Amino acid sequence: MSKKNNEVIKNENTVQAIVIADTFGDEFVPISNDIPHALLPLINKPLIDYTLEFLSLGGIEETFLFCCTHVDDIKDHINKSVKNNEVWTLTMKVNIIVSESCRSFGDCLRDLDAKGLLRGNFVLLEPGTISNIQLLPLIKKHNELTKVDKGAAMTVVFQEAGINHISRCPQEEVLIAVNSQKRILSYKKMWKNRERKVDFPLEIFLENPCVSLMHNLKDAHIAICSPSVLPLFSDNFDFQTKDDFVRGLIMNEEILGSTVYCHILKGSQYGGAVTSWRMYQALSQELRQNWIYPIVPSRKRNRALKNNVMVGEGTVFDDSTFLNNAVLGEHVSIGKNVKIEDAFVLSNCKIEDNVIITHSVVGPSCVIKAKSKVTAGSILGKGCVIEKDTFIENSLVQANEPEECGNGDKLGRKAYRLRIDDDEEEDRSIAILAKKMSRLHIQEENYESEYYSDGFSDSEADGLSYTQSPAPDDTKLFFTEVIDSLTRGFEDNLLCDNLILEINSSRYAYNVTVKEVNFNVIKAILTISLRHPIGAQYFSHLSRLLSYFAPVLKNYIRNESAMIDCLQAVEDVATSNEELKEKWVMFVLQYFYDKDYVSEDAILDWFSTLDQKGKFHTQVKPFTDWLQEAEEASSSESEGSD
Template sequence: MSSKKKKLEEKQPLQAVLICDSFNYRFMPLTRSKPRVLIPLLNVPLIDYSLKSLHSAGFDDVFLFCCSHSQQIKDHIKQWLASRANVSMNVQVFSSDSYASVGDVLRDLDGKGLIRHDFVLLFGDCVWNLQLKKYVDEHRNQIKNDKGCIMTLLFKQSSRERRSKSTEDQVLLFVDGTTNKLLLYDKLSKHGNKVNVNLSLFQENRNMKVYCNLQDTYIAICSVNVPSLFADNFDYETRDDFIRGILEQEDILGSTIYSRICESNTYATRVINPSAYEVVSLDILQRWSFPIVPDLEDKVCYQRHNIYRFCDVSLMMNSILEKNVAIGTYTTIGANAHIMNSVIGSSCKIGNNVKIEGAFLWNNVNVDDDCELRCCIIGENVHIKNGCTISEGSLISNDVVIGPNVTLKCRLIQTEPDDDDDKIDTNIVGSEGKGYLYRESEEIENINIWGLEKVSEADESWKSSGSELDDIEEEEEIDDTKIFYNEVLDSFQRGFDENVASENLILEVNSSKHAYNIPIKELGFLVTRAVLEMPKSLVESKSSGDYSSNLDSVLNKFTPVIKNYIKSAESQLIFLMAAEEFTLLHQLGGSVFYKILKFFYDKDILEEDVILQWYENTQPLPALLADCEFTLDDQLEFRRQKIVQAFVKWLQEAEEESSDN
């Protein structure tokens, strides 16, 4: 490659196209007076998450396209840029009443001639912490190998612990096992438990991978000719239309699409409906999205059990913030209130004896005494009077008054009527209420606005009369230690298979450590356990050799990782206890344990004084993973094995000889 061409490639700017319209009614009536990208998520306008992430990723140009409430978006972007003097990112906003789909935006983008290089296509309601530059570089390298590559789609592994209530973002993928070229793409929500696939797909692609446990991040790396392909085909209205069209006409167009599964410790999702709004809010509160957390974004007091208190919050006597709660500035919480899994905006007033669970209150909301709010979103300046119960997916728009003594279940209440003839129904909003029932559009008449399928009253009664076991299981606390351990295992497995640099693995472990609040003492134990688990995983996945024969290659690979976490005498003792517990658990015997000890002793990671201290002082082994608990007798019997005793005796003699000299 000539130096001139190389220099030109290095100068390619990072560009992003941010679509600010959802082209659906999922958040109505809340979005009647405000665009979705400006609704507050943990008291921050939704679009700010993408803008900050793009700026942190080093993007040069961001092009925003909007239709609904475009002036509000323009004003907000102007204020956002003015409040951040250090932002050098070029942000342009384009608006048009003719934008009715993603296809319309991309066709207009083609007409404007703004795109000269590969770009990132995403939506303004995305929340992510990906290193997008890395994926852009991978896409550009893919083009060198396949000139027809026009798009790389980013996906995330679905988490069993944090599975979304909605299947809208869960996808079915068939990809080439070698190149990750996309062969089939579809949404699982369309098919339920059965999918029809053409047999020729299997016959023509012997080395194929099938994924049905992935979530769409709605982020795509696009080549420069993607807008022109939209312009050439007006049947492409959505991004999914485009993907399916390219796959169906690959032989004719000569265009290909590739997939990329993001690392397990990253976060990327889209707030596509109120159900996703709830899930993403709780993810941020529980720090799954680290470093996108409230205490790093603003002046916030972060407390145990994921409690975030902004400035000047007043909490009255006997009020309980149980877990996963954010309270905005100048908000007052009355006596005997109980709040969990909820976000409360700024300047709110919560009365006495109020219960709030899974609810999201925006700014300036008044909730009077003896109210109960569950699974709902309450807009700005709403007043909920005494004795009201609001639950089961209700959305209350701005400036509405409810009550007193009213029960709302799965109701959508708005400020203005849909029809001039509509009157306030006091049976719904209460005798002092001010608001009107929102009439759902045809698009969502068969789907709960929270993104869940509607069920009949018979189904509801069946659910409520079921076993209490389901309720107990849902209320179980998520074991952060086990989730952290599994993520570290996944990182190490990928690091071994793909020969990832040790410093990158350490960064991944540290990132997960912060996300799950793992104490430093537990960290060394869990990292040691994960490294020792690797030979066992290799035996199970590759069916080659036994544990001992795979041990050397694993220990050599992960020595820099162990060395990073095992430094002090205390951390060495933790390492020895982790190795002892693992060897006991899997009945690997003294020879394997001796091999581990001797390896790290020779690498100067374990000191002889610490090994002798461990041998002479038996302590209970930590039960962090709760695999099995061993007694002191189990440990003593293990240490009496000849090969362990011989190694300890050798160390003792070496120490005595050193003392004599």
């Protein structure tokens, strides 16, 4: 076989990916006016670097980066990365495709179809995608699927995530119905659904013996595609987004002859994208806590401080500066008595004395003069100059005067407030939510009001109000997530190390104390055991459960204080479940004692705090009596030997 033929075969087997670099929206205005989405710094590292690193580690050999705006900036960055021998350049080739005429995600794919660059199954990424998954097994699985179902066009990747997961985005909430082969039968975006009910076609239940309705998912913005995907976009010009494509194929399955499947990420697998400022905030948090390992922020460009703060190279600040849950870019100068909390300050900014910045984003090269305050979801574009004693709340601000500048919109010589177009309520609501810096947790009350309210209040027309309904107890939400993680781990036989990572991520998300973590983890394990009927086989099931979770127990019961937390969890479960008898209490205490999870001293100290008139005290007393008798017998034997 000739060398040329060998090269052709190699090219045909090359694992390829498509990355769309543009969002085609105004989610990141005014910063996106000067910085392309692909180069938006996330913890002082451009978004595209995270994406390319993920693809390289995932097994991709050739990537097509499709650009429509800021093309020269992106080309310069990619060329610089190649020159500097970045990690992804060692195993992957990147081709930049330019088409300034494209106005949507679908237009890009139609243009790629016309160019004929793709040769087989490929990975399709939406803008700003970050993940840590291995792609080759997914591609192989999709390839096997196409052999069984010739019409299989796409496998959409979701991540399992509870209702309060920090990176679930309201605009991306999805409800899907799938059959036992994970073929998507119904796909509904919940954001635009203003009613409390969802309709499903009756035939999906009549034609499929098993149908699962899934709402515990978030879109990973990753899809494994067959070669038919690009021609399908070309043949259907109403497909402008991936969601349009998925819904269109499902609704017209008989006509188009194509099907869509899904793959669910679990455990430590992660997939997400920076699609809004809220998601920017969430992914920043997850990267800071190493939840997307091995994808991590640059250690060379950042130093980590206490209070969940990351600081870029060349940034200086006074000892009087208060920093909490913030990211500072490179070469930022900060004066005295400055407070920066729950905020992002990009590179080359100057912050003068007595400035307060909270829940906001400050773009590159901004100057905020003394005694000013920027708060409540404000976004400052590149080069803004905020004059002394200026108060900015819930506003988009840019340095250049906009075409429509009303009274009060001029905040300074280089600071103008942008107005939101109120022509259409739906567009208005999306624009508002795109620019807000909301809390990391979607609380249930706000979840319902955001989904089902008939509209936005007058105060929201100028920017989302920062007044929120009372939040549910974060500790209870943490406990619920721990229950979900441990239950899934036991059922799917997941590694306990991965479960510990999930629990720790939930801890940071809900900001619970170490004591609350210890207590709720033990309580969750015991609560899971009670789902098994209490009968002849119960205690063998409980032993198997406790043995499986041994690494988890050892991780959280590390000292005397944690032992007390553990025993208090036993007390809480026993007193909350009246059907539990003395035998259950004795078994659990004996197990924890025999495995050295709790010491005799800890048990006796804890027992001394129990209500002597209570039923639980009576249940525990035989065990403590046994401990004391054993101690006395041991002492007697020791004295006799002397």
